Amino acid sequence: MSELEKILNIEADSNLKHFKKGEFIQQPNQLKANAVFVKKGLIRSYIIDSTGKEHIYMFASEGWITGDIDAVEFNEPTTLYIDCLEDSEVVLLKSDHLKEADLSKDKLLQNMKKMSRNLGKMQRRILMLIGSPAVDRYNYFLETYPELPNRVPQKMIASYLGIMPQTLSTIRSKIAKGE
Known part of the structure; x- marks a missing residue:
């Protein structure tokens, strides 16, 4: 059981769902x-x-959580699509999972630190989308x-970075050549 599962007091079988590749959560x-906690597999929101153009907000692999915060x-009403890029096992979390968890002061502080770290990463990503060259965004990815x-297919990585797949191909080629 992961540290996050312990913090959220997630029971092994409670709310565990299996989804096939391509299925919508x-x-x-x-x-x-x-919220969606990924035990196994890979999902995207x-x-x-x-x-008709897709804009990827987030990828979530084993141990990550994603979700539509306003909705949860x-x-x-939800605004995000969340689907599976691989066969996945996920735990569907309700907002009261954390409220019901019997957390010590230390566990609450650990949880706050993790949340702050994730908010910091999200802030950095937004700032990079606004003002950083594509190569810097790719390196951060x-x-x-x-x-x-x-x-993940290259076109999805490009969508996440806010660039065209051809631009990503050029960046990857330059990195491979050491430029």
Whole structure:
């Protein structure tokens, strides 16, 4: 059992769901939402804009949590698609999992530190999308998700970075050549 499972007091079989590659866990405009803890596999959360283009918000592999925060915490309709890029085992978390967990002061502080670290990563990503060259965004992606380049199609990585797949191909080629 991972540290996060212990912190959230997740029972091994409670809310454990199995999804096949390509299956949706969530789609926009649902009225009930859960955060999604990935035990095994790989999922992504994204939106589709008015022109039909996908914009990937996040990848989540083993040990990660993703979800539609406004929907989970504030009962808003969902805005994100969440689907499986691999066969996956996930735990669907309700907002009261943390509220019901019997946490010591130390566990609460650990949890706050993890949440702050994740918020810091999200802030850095937003700032990079606003003002950093694509190569810097790609290097940050590799730092954040070192295991994903071999598990995710290049067009999805490009979507996450906010660039065209051809641009990503050029960046990867230059990195391979040591430029």
